[in-house]
Amino acid sequence: MKVSFYGHVRQYENIKAEIDANMQEVIMSGNFTLGPVGARFETQAAEYFGSKHAIGVGNGTDALWLSLMALGVGEGDEVITNANTFFATAEAIWIAGATAVLIDCDPKTKCIDPTLIEAAITPKTKAIMPVHLYGQCADMPAISKIAKANDLYVIEDNAQAIDGAGDTFKQGELSDVTCTSYIIQKNLGCFGDGGMVFTDCDKVNAEVRRLRNHGSTARNHHSYGFNSRLDDLQAGVLSAKMKHISAWTDQRIAWAKNYDKGLAGVKSFKLPYATPGYRHVFHLYVLETADEATRDAMVKFLQDAGIDAKTHYSIAIHKQAGFPWGKGCRIVGSLENAEHNAKTCVSLPLFPELKQEEADYVIAKCIEWDNAQA
Template sequence: MKKIPLLDLKAQLDTIREDIYAAVHRVLESGHYIIGPEVKAFEEEVAAYIGVKHAIGVANGTDALQLALHAAGIGPGDEVITTPFTFFATAETVSQLGAVPVFVDVDPKTCNIDVDQIRSKINERTKAIIPVHIFGQPANMDEIMAIAKEHGLFVLEDAAQAMGSEFKGVRIGGLGHAATFSFFPTKNLGGYGDGGMVVTNDDELARKIRILRVHGSNPKYYHSMIGYNSRLDELQAAMLRIKLRHLDAWNDARREKAALYDELLKDVPVVTPHHAENRKHIYHLYIIQAEERDELMEHLKQHGIASGVYYPVPLHLQEVYKELGYKEGDLPVAEYLSKRTFALPLYPELPEEDIRFIVQTIRDFYAGKQ
């Protein structure tokens, strides 16, 4: 039976293997493995790519969120508005600082935070907004920044899934007061282990994050803050530098394959991703909606096709947040999407014939139900 994975990282490595091995060898021979020349160069290259003044490499995308919020002064008693339709780290980091995540429902088309509902959640305790550029499509940053300016709020873009995407021609990461990226292996720009980054144009915020990532010290052994041990490895930085050169081409390939899915699925009873105006969607995941999701996913599995649910339980209904008082029905769009959305295989090297086979398998599923 043909096997089609959700993502094939080995196929990507095969296209850059010699460069990756050379980068690893260079670092091993250097004898410098933590925050050295490779990290510095990668930070400079990402800052130039995004179009911001500062990029600070950290251990992972979750730490990037926490360090950025910490540096912005978010703490006990504060409220941070965000989406319930995202990976847990978005809200987890707010809670770890003693602040409270306040969830706003999402737009049914883009799955991003519904900007029309943000104002109703703002009060004197509100200090920040975290929009998530979910699945690689930017949130409505014009409206979010306008609301933030009106109320004096800090905006942290959770861009873990959106490296290379654009809003009105501006690269994501340069629109909020700061933004965070994840280099988890499955991301569009993924390492061979964990890694993360904070980007910002704010000099003082960048200074604090650089101190926080090394136990709150500057210089070494002189501590001005209670910090973290959150440093990007030289090995990861060296390999990510190689991958960054290919990112735009890989994202373009994802967009082309997503367009083929769109075309082939247009008369199939599923909902394909909505591509909002003035946004460059880079399809970290190709997410469709189906009323018979679980049954359809099982059918695909029986034919050797992998798929995945992102996310089965919205954050406001997670057990750990019971004390916040949310109940089923409070954020109906996120709840609706959590029961119907799932990802089909999508990666730059995915053969066109595999996409056609996947779509035909979906067609066969619905033909069998008639």
């Protein structure tokens, strides 16, 4: 049996009429950028997220660095984040001209370890950028407390956790800005690239809107800016999909529970940790093996069996050859948990449209692997 990692086509088939209708509306309107469908989606997204503003941008990376720029964070400033994330988190800090200060993650949740933040703060520190990795929110109450005490901005990298929440807090509630990615692989994905900035701050809203559109506030008037708009076709796709996101998340959580139950007895690898009370949206269901060699062998075993297992992310940020050392990066403390995570992570296929026989097959193969390790 073949089990793919994503269910994009199945998802489209399930809501084809809704998506097609929105795309037709855009095509027939003749408005493809900053048009009415895009504006309507921004209103819908702000209502859904519970923020005063939602600004559509070209992708999740742009959402992050345009937010940093809008907050005035740039050259000479430092932004603290965790070393185990998708490259774009640190890349966005660097594009904004600031230095990414990398600290370790919590060994269980894999999100930034808030107890390590204070030691990384210097007079240059301007912001903390927690990543809600794999679909689980970082410890926002602890992060926000440190930010308030040290007069720092908090920007949530929510590319992987749309529709998630903490036990006592919602996303966006304890930060200045929340950024998301709508690339197709995400839980809410368009048909290409897309991103969004959520904020209650009027100044950030106005500034991101200006920056995303060639620095323009009125026709023919420009100051320094860029081109990073969410186009209306993508907004139409997302508008249709957003109506289903909560149901899709519930289905993801159900599949995660199904894996938890089926794999409860395994001995050679650990199952993902979900913080009690949090709405972990399982963007990724990530196992932890004993070491790198075992991980590579397990991924190969699953792939040979037709299961598209993957690794997220097998090279931590500070181990990336292409990162601009000296210019854009500083490490604080040991990054042993981030490095361990990079060496031991295995992601199993998990998406709302997964079928029971596929999930059963994945479980059976993981158990077969586990038995062979004894």
